Amino acid sequence: MLIDTHAIVLSKTKYRDHDLIVRCYTKELGVVGFLLKGVFNSKRGKAKAAYFQLLSQLQLVVVYKANRSLQIIKEIRLANMYTSLHSNVLKSSIVMFLAEVLTTTIKEEEPNESLFSYIETALLWLDVHTNYANFHLLFLLKLTRYLGFYPDEADDGNNYFNLREGKFESKAHDIYAISGDNLLLLKTLLGTTFDELSGVKINSKQRQAFLHMILSYFELHLGGFKPPKSLQIFNQVFN
Missing domain, CATH: 1.20.1440.120 (Recombination protein O, C-terminal domain)
Structure with missing residues (x-):
């Protein structure tokens, strides 16, 4: 199921060599954990990881499965850009x-x-x-x-x-x-x-x-x- 939701980044942890686990407080789902695979393995991935600064406000399209502990992000953009x-x-x-x-x-x-x-x-x-x-x-x-x-x-x-x-x-x-x-x-x-x-x-x-x-x-x-x-x-x- 695809869910479009506003999210605020609460924490992030490097996982293995190239992955990132992020916890966000989302408007539609409450607290959700996400696995970002390979974000430290390419320029494109590193650009994606840059979105996840603490308390950043994002707009996410999530591939959501209720029985999965870590969800997958399909699309991401800044919802509000801090100055x-x-x-x-x-x-x-x-x-x-x-x-x-x-x-x-x-x-x-x-x-x-x-x-x-x-x-x-x-x-x-x-x-x-x-x-x-x-x-x-x-x-x-x-x-x-x-x-x-x-x-x-x-x-x-x-x-x-x-x-x-x-x-x-x-x-x-x-x-x-x-x-x-x-x-x-x-x-x-x-x-x-x-x-x-x-x-x-x-x-x-x-x-x-x-x-x-x-x-x-x-x-x-x-x-x-x-x-x-x-x-x-x-x-x-x-x-």
Whole structure:
């Protein structure tokens, strides 16, 4: 069966000498693995492999078989061409980091159009904007809405937020209650859009502390989630 679908590249791994295994989040099929045979064996193949940079947005025609673990791509083209996401050092660091997070959080093999649209739109925003120091923080926070554990804002006037419970509380009942700068930034970002990010002013120490907190939030709510291996490099480059 041929399926025409929009796809976002999550990861890629060289297989044997000349092949490439790629995992993509697709609009029509959810997460799909693809085998690209012989891509490192010819100029034509290498050109094809160049499409699969992390978080690239592609339009694919897939030869799909439900019982096959790795699907075959019949046709490929860029769906959206980035202008800076892979050439800007800071943005490419964000791309590497977020691709790893998305790879470990999105496991579904069925379509989720709202999640796909969110990722697609957010990446296009990042590509064209120059004030993006806090982009990854807001991206991860908003991602929790689609993963099922967005913070409950019902009592957001309280002085603590419980990471395990996902809600604001008047008292610190356990070790998962946060306050201080992390709490203030959480409240700020909950009411912020990407276009309003330039108004959020925090220093690198606060940014790292909040990132550590949001990753802990992911660990508490997603079984098997581990902090990305690229986190240390990301912090060195970005902060």
